[in-house]
């Protein structure tokens with residue numbers, strides 16, 4: 066019944082112990098309330114004066130007030146604790162997602178990740194605030210009350226004791242049903258989040274293809290499924306609340322009937338009978354509280370479970386103490402029979418038996434058909450992916466991945482679709498070099514062929530671009546990424562993944578002239594379909610089905626008439 070994931074929340078144990086202490090205090094105050102109220106009423110019944118009952122009534126009110134004060138301060142503390150811990154969970158989640166890298170986000174879905182980190186974390190806050198006091202109260206208060214009831218009337222105690230497990234059994238059965246429904250609802254929620262974001266992103270394409278109407282239906286169906294799952298969870302929730310209310314009311318009524326008979330038969334005095342009767346609803350109250358909020362917390366519990374499942378995802382192998390010095394002429398990098406899979410637990414490799422060695426600076430071209438593994442190789446070199454074995458050798462160091470600050474700080478990565486932040490064009494260009502001088506920014510802009518583009522922007526270089534800002538074309542975005550590269554001359558290792566795929570031939574030819582000098586005295590990996598770049602490369606890797614099928618200099622490959630030649634001929638034929 067208690068969610069194991071709760072124990073993974075920071076400082077939860079002292080909080081639970083504190084809540085248990087408050088539970089004991091509340092139970093004593095409940096008993097105090099019932100005791101003094103019943104005492105005063107039975108004295109009045111026996112003919113005592115009202116004024117003689119002031120002290121008992123005063124004690125009753127003190128117990129009552131203290132109980133409210135305890136609950137008030139407990140809830141205030143829990144609100145703060147739940148807020149703080151939900152922020153901690155959010156931070157842990159984001160740190161973990163950063164460590165797991167972009168492939169993980171791709172696999173899980175960006176929409177799902179975003180809702181989990183924003184709305185999901187609020188659900189966790191709600192979950193903690195509701196569930197923690199309910200659990201501790203349920204485990205403590207009824208038992209203390211029960212012990213007291215036994216001291217007053219054994220038969221009533223026995224009735225309460227028998228009914229308690231029956232209600233728990235009902236709660237478990239209905240709870241399982243509700244959980245199954247809530248799990249389905251949560252899956253629907255994740256699907257809906259991903260689907261919604263994908264649809265928004267793809268709206269332009271869908272419109273273009275004339276498919277937006279058809280897709281509208283798709284979105285409607287998924288939303289409807291989610292609505293149905295929510296309604297079905299609610300049905301169970303309402304049913305279980307009704308069942309619990311019915312059983313607890315029935316139990317209190319049975320206790321009342323037995324007490325009534327005993328009173329009529331003169332087997333019992335009014336005071337213990339009244340105390341027992343007043344206490345009976347409070348005996349069941351924590352159980353009802355727990356179960357009525359249980360359904361409201363299921364989504365929070367599910368989010369917590371999903372977040373901890375992400376936290377448990379295996380990370381890249383720890384390579385502590387490895388430090389790679391700045392890349393120089395003498396340095397070597399070697400991939401020795403390297404194999405890699407996006408899903409390391411699966412059999413299928415994306416890259417297989419990759420062998421390649423390079424020393425010092427140089428331009429290495431990577432060519433191959435779509436899906437041959439070029440981007441994957443670039444991502445491996447960028448430290449975003451891990452090989453199956455430690456098959457990467459940098460100088461004398463054997464590594465299974467290059468996610469090392471000392472390596473990544475030297476890198477400059479220009480992907481196929483560079484990410485443009487919602488920020489000014491200037492800040493987007495200064496991404497790697499926030500302190501760059503205006504002069505060097507201007508130079509980088511000019512070399513990346515962005516001068517004319519900037520002239521057309523309403524606020525020039527200070528125009529806000531990216532999502533919800535001024536939109537750039539694919540080619541312009543690539544040029545922003547290339548301008549980043551021009552600006553940061555300190556980085557020695559450049560990784561280009563189709564950096565000119567969105568550019569027209571003329572722009573590309575212009576850019577090529579300014580880009581080539583950037584490659585001097587650096588280690589450059591350049592993946593592309595545009596074969597004219599290969600003439601400029603010192604060495605070429607030809608990839609097919611995740612393997613390097615041929616490698617050598619441009620001249621070598623041309624003369625060899627092997628895989629490269631075949632690739633060129635096929636491209637010509639297309």
Ligand SMILES: Nc1ncnc2c1ncn2[C@@H]1O[C@H](COP(=O)(O)OP(=O)(O)OP(=O)(O)O)[C@@H](O)[C@H]1O
Nearest residue numbers: 168171407415433434435436437438439440441442
């Ligand atoms: N994130 C991913 N998860 C699982 N498989 C992936 C992922 N990214 C790529 N793949 C698979 O890995 C293989 C190689 O893809 P990769 O993107 O490296 O090819 P590529 O040669 O760069 O293609 P392109 O020229 O079209 O960019 C493909 O079969 C692709 O489906």
